Amino acid sequence: MGVSSSYLSRAEVQQLLGVNTFGLWRLVRKYDKFPESTEKPHNPFAAFSDKKEPVEVWDGTEVYQWAAETPEFAHRGAVLLGPLPDDLLPGRWAGYKDTVRGPALDWHTTLGTIRIVYNDDRRTATDVASAIADSGSPDDAVTVCALYGDTGITGPALVAADTAHPGIEYEAGWGNVAALAGQDLPWWPDVLRQPQLIRQWQPGAPAAVVEVPSNANEKILRRAARNGTFDITSRWAVTDMANSIRNNRIDDTDHDNEIFGKERYGDMPTPVVIAAVPDTTRHPLPCDGDRQALKAGWHTLALSSHPDAVAALEVAVGREPDLLPFGAVTEVPVQPGTISESWTRRLTMCDPTAAHAVLAQSDRAEAFFIDPLTDMPVLRIPSDGRKALWRFYAPLSLPASGAELASIVLHHTVWITTSDGHVHPAPCTPTEHLWWGDGWGDRPSEAAAVVDALLNDLGATVNLHEHWKAPKGLTALFNEEHKHGAGITRSTLLHARMTPPRIR
Template sequence: MGVSRSYLSRAEVQKLLGVNAFGMWRLVRKYAMFPEPVENPYSPRERPEPQEVWDGAEVYSWAAETAEFTSRGAALLRPLPGSPAPARWLGYRDTLRGPALDWHTSIGVLRIVHCDDSRVATALATAIHASGNEEGVVSVCALYGDMGFHGPALVAADTAQPGIEYEVSWGDIAALAGQVLPWWPRLLRLPHAIRHWEPGAQAAVVSIPLSDQEIILHRAAASGVFDTIASAALRDMANSIHNDRVRETRREIEIFCKGREGEIPNPVIAGAVLDTSRHPLPREGERRVLKTGWRRLALHPHAHAVAALEVALDREPDLLPFGAVIEVPVESGTVSDRWACRLTECRPAAAHAVLAQNDKAEAYFTDPLTGMPVLRTHGADSRHVWRFYTPLSLPGGGAELASVVLHHTLWVTTSDGHVHPAPCTPTEYLWWGDSWGDRASEAAAVVDQILDRLSTTVTLHKHRNAPTGLTRLFSERHQQGTELTRATLLQARKAPRMRGEGKH
């Protein structure tokens, strides 16, 4: 996506402009706006005298706008003819990057490919140049992936200099074509829709195809493996994804096809009309019921459940029954070792498979008190580690927090003798110390909530409002294994804010 950078040596600049060494010396002095050389990103920094290079697009664009070198500059940046002849539409051409539309204009054939991958314009222009360019294509335009002046931003590469990409205005291309040009939003950029278009024809009505995530969820729901509630949760998430994709496409068409307020409308039309006959798709069930469905899926061993759970973790992790992923070394005599003694070995469920992250697990476990999946595997340094999901809340039963132990994460000891990983939300993590100026407000917020009620389901969306004394305590450097008693934590929570200390 975007314009790829190219760099020209002094000899290449001379060849591009058709000058010798003296001519290069002359033009640098004659033209104050001639581009300065830039640092060569490919030269070793230790080289005492790095080779001078120029930004290819800068030189190419400068030449197009300079009378002496216009014919050697970027074809689409040269001054437009005063009264360009009407362009003739030549239909579509299939390319390696999808169908392209060709226009025969007053400067030659322009090829517009509706793709925003990196270096598309260069790749197609190079292929045309290598094949002899029998069709007379002057320049290939591809989408930049953003909004530009008067329509979608474009990047171009000329067949005469295919290695140099440069930006070009949609309005200038429309002026050369002599009419408003079609454009397809990202999710409707389908080969059959582009091939269907022709000037003056009614736009095709196109449905947004299912995404890979939707296919996974629908396949699991239709498999017959899961119960009614789990299947409803799968369909609900699939429908939610599709509804978002329809809204995204509508918004994209609004942005790219409308003109700026008070100005002439952009010379761009949507090449296809969005089919919304079934939109919005229905949502199934209350959030509480959906959570029940996802809990059942997390505990199911079927491969469909594994694939669906991966989608849910990426899409809406708050629906799942567990928090952040934590990894700690397997070490005897530590607080985590006390916790590990109560783990129950089990057969792997979907949650275990997703937790494994493609690593080979030695054994699978469940924490019988919190229900959290756990596995033992090898870490990055080949040492044995425990990898587990943190619970969202801790079992209460009348007990209260007795202390917090700092050992790779936060561990909670309780008044009834149990040890738990501290609860955490799926998208946060718990730490202590000074992290490049940041403060450990997440840890402070969790402790603040469970000090009052051990079984609280923690929330961290306002963790920066945690008591400043607790935040200060967890922002200090502590040794691994440090234990902070309940009294210490309560005292820190009551500590007044220090002068100059604001909310984080």
């Protein structure tokens, strides 16, 4: 999240500080650190509004913070940024309060009631403070704190908004709020920040032991694991990934508790009470099984046409694409007379599989294909106001069959022609891409590494984890600006591979 920006006109600054026009003029000259005026950021919708934006504005947070730090105006500044009273009396817990942004805990303090909302969404503090100010009903809360989503010097970072000026947010110190409350303040890790737990909390209560709820991805995978139409290997593969997600969420929750509740500055403890810990009774669940068996399960799932397979495959693409039998998503325009047309002539039309559905994303495909030599799914995306496209997964390897790389052709990706007359998109790993030309300081070493491997063995499975180690001569060749459709022969590639690039 963060502190939401607010801007004050000249009249609003005068009202905030209780001065007239001359008084503001005097402040600007008397105080060197008085915030300077600025121009309000451009509003792209201003052209559609009759309201004119003020030419001169001040950052509301800066003015409010300045007032709190200036004795003459401290009573008009941010409530939680002024110095703590010398006769500070310990506050007391005042129970929970339901708000427009979820349940909060109240603390009666010397400065008034401070309301802490356990929500780190943007503008939470402003929305809750505004609701109090606009309600017209009695509420003694003078300020609202919400979570910033990060940690500060004295504990979890806070964003505050005072009910007197709810539109102005500022950062507040957890340690200051704890000092006003007179005790350590409770904190819940994100995934255990459940309304019922916050409402039930009381000072002195032990940390609640709570089962970490499943996120959307885990639910999708568990549903697929229960689907009896899938074979046992596929169900085991999705279960393995679901278990990995759950283990990660429990570990991350434990880590959050450690980070936000740890001691700082020698022996000084953070004034935090960890209010909930994850249930680790069955933790960790078994995962990270045999990679080849997992890949086999995902491969079978990719050939399914069941919606559960599509949903599970979408999770895997985002989480662990190396388990899938596909390389990088690649697009080339539908263009007669190009190298890609030679490839598309051998494609076989088929019914869509889960792999096709995930490849299509939100686009409408007019036809579905499979490459019979590499088993890669292929789509034809209609023009629909733009050029029609072939979209496909690059293969992870090519069928060797005793042939060798004969040449490459550069046409929106790297194409391989073989000595036995076939054309293939060059293999590529799921998280890389193949390109050429000046990369603004970056060099196309991925393409160089792929070609280097295929020159040795047409059927090699490419590994691009260390693509920057590709032969410098090949990388220099691909760094040149080749036109689309340019072809490079095997002999030229071999010569480049053995020739160090010239120093310019």
